[in-house]
Amino acid sequence: MELSDVTLREGDQMPGREFTTEQKIQAVRELDDLGVPYIQPVFPVTGEKDRTVLAELAGTTDAEIIALARALSSDIELALDGGADIVEVFLSVSDRHLEHLLGKSRREMETMLVDAVDYVTDHGGIPHVTLADAFRTDVNDLVRIFELLTDPPVVTLADSVGVRTPSSTRHFLKELESNGVNLGRVGVHFHDDLGCATANALTAYEMGVAKADASIAGLGERAGNSVLEEVIAACAVDFDDSLGIHEEALVPTCRRVLETVDESYDERKAVLGSKTAEHESGIHTAAMLSDPATLEPFDPTRFGGERQLWFGAPTGTGAARWLLERAGVAADKNTVAAYLDALAERGPLNLDDALQLATHQFGES
Structure with missing residues (x-):
């Protein structure tokens, strides 16, 4: 499993937060030095700030820089024009989201998604996909989406409202796999509303998924996301797998990133806190x-x-x-x-x- 850091995109969307261009760029440099393979710092359609960040980072990192985009050609163009290594197209796929967020039928959503991915590839980009509210979507509907999306190397399932636990995460992924979905193409994105986001990411790791989104200190909307430093430390300690991250730099880097973006953390925060040892x-x-x-x-x-x-x-x-x-x-x-x-x-x-x-x-x- 590889990690995709979403600290700077998710954290910037938290109420009352607004990271600056300089903060985002400096934090990405730190994460790149740590060895994080994917970094998702921007959602270009949100404004000039993120477009500037993307342009400044383009071609200057070992990490793959991911730009988030809705399944719209205008969003995708901004990501491609800015030099993103990967364009992560996202779209809601649950019945509830289709009705109340998109106002689209399932077939209309599928067409939007396929067209968006084709737009990325036709313009020379690499598409990844995030399926919003996927963990509350019928498995058969997800299987159909995987069958339609043959180009993206990773299709991420988002637990958008943080409703899953490790047990239900394992069951859900097993059901997908038994219906022909290759978990080696699956990514996961968990929210921590039930306090299970990190545990869910570790469960997904054991199931053999390709990628997991995580953020430093769990920064993210509502209760936050899977915690980057906890996922890394847990995999290193329990599975002898540091996920390609420079272990000895983990805590200092995470602390510097939080300091860079003016975010605090509890002294007793697992892995990160100074009082935990x-x-x-x-x-x-x-x-x-x-x-x-x-x-x-x-x-x-x-x-x-x-x-x-x-x-x-x-x-x-x-x-x-x-x-x-x-x-x-x-x-x-x-x-x-x-x-x-x-x-x-x-x-x-x-x-x-x-x-x-x-x-x-x-x-x-």
Whole structure:
């Protein structure tokens, strides 16, 4: 499975957000250096800003730059004229969306979609397709669309309202596959309204899909999208597959991108947050000093993060003895007790400061 980053397009559509041209370009450069194979930063029809971003990026990245377009020749022309590597044509396909959003019959929608893809290919472009609300569309209707669309290498199924869970995602993809759809052509795009977007993307990975959309810190409309850094870390840890991403640059890059676009994240955000690898509990720190893997799912430095051990009132005798010995101080019973009192008074201290306290206060003068 390959990743398509949608941070800059989805994030820019969030209420109250408006990323600048410079922010988008700088963030794309960071994502490109990280090794993300597809980046979808723009929807050119929305305005001059995205068209400028596209023109500035054209031909300058290792990543394939994707421009989003409705199934309209005018949208597609803007994407092609801007130099997009891939034009991602999207159209609603569920009965509900056909009635309430498009006002089209299913056959009219299919004609629009085929014509749009043909327009891209006839003008020398590479088409990808996103089927909006696909996960609430009858499987037989989707099978027909796949049969009609022979040119696009990837057809993405969007869970546009975030209604799927891992179980129903697996069942849906299995049903498609059993009806002749090659999952090696399928992409997925999940929203997090039920809190399942990242788990759904991992389920799709296990099913063998070609591509998954994801965004840093899950930035996106409503509850957001599958979380880029979580998908990468989970695949690396659980499946030994880093998805072609430079693991050691993951956390620093994601943090820089968020800083670039003036977005914040919680300090306890999985993978990304600075407090996700902090330990202070007496039992925890003692174990962590001997073997960090005792209480961590992965070494945070693997993805460019950091581990922080804190010592203070909760610190136990085992950790205190280890610290004293590490500092070259004889760890007899009285010294350990005195050191624990000093930690309680001065703490919480990080590892370096705790060792310094041991050396200065209890070391030989």
